Amino acid sequence: MSDIATAGRTPVRDGSPAAAACGSWSAPDARRVLQLCLAAVWLLDAILQYQSWMFTRAFGRMLAATAAGNPGVIARPITWSAGIIEHHPVPANAVFATIQLALALGIACRPTVKIALAASVAWAVAVWWLGEGLGEVLNSAASPVSGAPGAVIIYGLLAVLLWPADRGGSPAPFVAAGAVGARVARVLWLVLWASLAYFSLMAANRAPQTLHDMISGMASGEPRWLASLDHGAASLVAHQGLAASVVLAVALALIGVSGYLPTPAARAGVVAAIVLAALIWVFGEAFGTIFTGSGTDPNSGPVLALLALAYWPSRVAVPGRAEAVTSARQALPEGH
Amino acid sequence: MGGPAWLAGILAVLVLVIAGYCLGRLVVWRTQGRPTDVDVDVVHGAMGVGMAAMLVPRLSPVPDVTWAWVFAVAAAWLTWRIVNVYRQAGHARIAQAHYAPHLVMAVAMIYMGVTYSGPARNGPAGGGMATAGSGAGAQFPLALLLALFMFGYAVWLTDQLTGIATVRTWRAAPQLALAGAAVQATAAGRRAEPAPVARAAPVVRAAVAAHAAASGELATADGGTPGPDDAADRKVPLSPRLEAGCHIAMAVAMGYLLILMV
Numbered sequence: 001m002s003d004i005a006t007a008g009r010t011p012v013r014d015g016s017p018a019a020a021a022c023g024s025w026s027a028p029d030a031r032r033v034l035q036l037c038l039a040a041v042w043l044l045d046a047i048l049q050y051q052s053w054m055f056t057r058a059f060g061r062m063l064a065a066t067a068a069g070n071p072g073v074i075a076r077p078i079t080w081s082a083g084i085i086e087h088h089p090v091p092a093n094a095v096f097a098t099i100q101l102a103l104a105l106g107i108a109c110r111p112t113v114k115i116a117l118a119a120s121v122a123w124a125v126a127v128w129w130l131g132e133g134l135g136e137v138l139n140s141a142a143s144p145v146s147g148a149p150g151a152v153i154i155y156g157l158l159a160v161l162l163w164p165a166d167r168g169g170s171p172a173p174f175v176a177a178g179a180v181g182a183r184v185a186r187v188l189w190l191v192l193w194a195s196l197a198y199f200s201l202m203a204a205n206r207a208p209q210t211l212h213d214m215i216s217g218m219a220s221g222e223p224r225w226l227a228s229l230d231h232g233a234a235s236l237v238a239h240q241g242l243a244a245s246v247v248l249a250v251a252l253a254l255i256g257v258s259g260y261l262p263t264p265a266a267r268a269g270v271v272a273a274i275v276l277a278a279l280i281w282v283f284g285e286a287f288g289t290i291f292t293g294s295g296t297d298p299n300s301g302p303v304l305a306l307l308a309l310a311y312w313p314s315r316v317a318v319p320g321r322a323e324a325v326t327s328a329r330q331a332l333p334e335g336h
Numbered sequence: 337m338g339g340p341a342w343l344a345g346i347l348a349v350l351v352l353v354i355a356g357y358c359l360g361r362l363v364v365w366r367t368q369g370r371p372t373d374v375d376v377d378v379v380h381g382a383m384g385v386g387m388a389a390m391l392v393p394r395l396s397p398v399p400d401v402t403w404a405w406v407f408a409v410a411a412a413w414l415t416w417r418i419v420n421v422y423r424q425a426g427h428a429r430i431a432q433a434h435y436a437p438h439l440v441m442a443v444a445m446i447y448m449g450v451t452y453s454g455p456a457r458n459g460p461a462g463g464g465m466a467t468a469g470s471g472a473g474a475q476f477p478l479a480l481l482l483a484l485f486m487f488g489y490a491v492w493l494t495d496q497l498t499g500i501a502t503v504r505t506w507r508a509a510p511q512l513a514l515a516g517a518a519v520q521a522t523a524a525g526r527r528a529e530p531a532p533v534a535r536a537a538p539v540v541r542a543a544v545a546a547h548a549a550a551s552g553e554l555a556t557a558d559g560g561t562p563g564p565d566d567a568a569d570r571k572v573p574l575s576p577r578l579e580a581g582c583h584i585a586m587a588v589a590m591g592y593l594l595i596l597m598v
Contacts, residue, residue, distance in 0.1 A: 027538075028495065032495075036491050036492065036495055039491045039494075040484075040487045040488050040491045043487040043490065043491060043588070043591070044483075044484070044487055044595075047483070047487070047588070047591055047592050047595050048595060050339060050343060050592060051339060051595070051596070052339050052340050055340050090340070094343075101588075104491070105490075105494055105584075108490075108491040108494035108495050109494050109495070109497060109498070110495065110497075110498050111498060223477075287477075287480075290480065290595075290598055291477070291480075291598055293598075
């Protein structure tokens with residue numbers, strides 16, 4: 001920045017020429033900080049999409065492979081769009097990457113945040129279907145360790161939860177409750193983590209070597225330090241598929257219900273969710289295979305952690321207390 | 337994994353245009369006396385040329401490792417500026433934030449200059465920037481960390497873009513030119529930060545404090561209220577918002593280069 005001067009959009013109060021030119025730039029609140037984090041993830045996603053492998057026919061074939069195991073009504077559009085991308089990989093991928101770049105910058109820029117968040121929801125749903133095959137949730141192959149239910153649908157969920165509007169007059173008990181209300185936000189949290197628990201208990205994930213093979217398979221093409229981490233983690237769960245799946249499912253379920261518990265337990269649930277997301281990102285997703293040059297996104301680990309942060313109970317309002325205070329104020333006679 | 341050649345070409349043109357713009361700002365500063373960040377413009381001008389050389393190697397006028405030395409000097413200079421601002425502004429930590437992102441960008445250029453060499457430089461898709469650290473040979477993921485910094489910086493700056501005055505609003509309120517002195521006085525504990533400055537975006541406040549510390553405007557701020565003549569004497573700064581836009585584009589382009597090296 002060369003010099004001074006601000007020109008915000010909010011009307012100014014003190015009436016001086018300088019202040020009129022300045023406006024007031026408000027420091028980002030917790031929701032805005034999370035929006036900016038989401039924008040940064042979209043930006044990383046966009047730049048990964050600009051890697052040369054994405055401009056090859058192999059990218060289209062990879063998308064087509066996500067149709068396998070899905071019902072026909074889901075699979076046919078995937079095959080159709082993957083065919084187009086495979087035949088025109090350069091323009092198609094250039095458009096995809098540029099859309100994601102625009103979403104990132106749009107969310108980061110205050111005047112366009114609503115448009116960009118709304119567009120990101122539509123884009124996330126389209127990519128979840130046509131690019132990720134609905135995260136394999138319909139073909140019994142989904143695993144929370146490998147990124148189910150799909151990173152991009154969590155982007156969309158975050159866009160909804162971080163929508164810049166407040167519901168009701170009382171302060172939200174956590175950021176995610178601001179736009180949709182605490183009850184809906186908690187239901188969404190429960191559904192997400194309970195579904196992850198369910199996926200981890202599916203037959204394919206309970207097999208003795210499934211988790212071992214999943215983790216050790218991520219080591220291929222990775223740098224030595226990451227490959228050795230993956231091999232080490234895989235050896236810990238060798239022939240322990242059932243036990244590991246049950247432990248994981250219990251942890252995921254507890255995180256899901258923590259949103260309904262008192263504040264200390266809810267915070268513990270958020271911390272556990274962040275730790276688990278980090279473990280999944282490192283060992284199960286190998287940082288979204290970014291180091292191989294073929295990672296299209298950072299996968300679900302970072303966005304799960306970001307989502308968990310949106311559920312961190314704030315000190316301003318405790319569940320139930322804000323409503324009680326509001327009711328008490330309404331009951332008071334005027335002038336108090 | 338390298339990037340596509342056509343994309344490398346487009347980005348090279350973009351960063352060269354930005355470099356030309358930064359150098360143009362220096363010309364206007366020299367000929368018309370319009371305020372600008374001279375050192376930041378010089379560093380970004382060199383970054384633009386250096387990044388273009390990495391994207392399209394045949395554009396490079398010097399051997400690759402030369403860029404590492406160029407930006408080592410730039411990093412040393414920016415470090416000195418940060419130390420100097422700290423000494424002048426004391427506890428005003430925001431003042432140090434002005435040069436810190438540019439310092440990290442210079443460090444990233446050193447990293448790319450050092451690691452970007454050898455037979456791997458021409459990637460399979462023909463782009464210049466290539467596989468310095470990809471796959472099994474990659475060590476500590478410094479490139480990824482630097483790339484994440486660039487994306488975070490780009491997003492942080494974009495968030496503040498509408499909080500940065502255009503030249504038109506600057507002309508309408510030249511009193512803003514005195515904000516630097518006010519911030520300097522605030523840092524020295526003499527008076528409260530004035531409302532227009534207190535409400536400014538962090539990137540603007542950091543620039544204000546850094547400039548005030550660098551130019552020793554304490555004399556103006558020392559106790560008295562600056563008069564209208566002081567404001568009228570100040571020149572309108574060179575397109576602060578466009579400059580921020582250039583920094584955003586540069587950070588995104590650098591993040592792309594770093595991702596290619598991951």
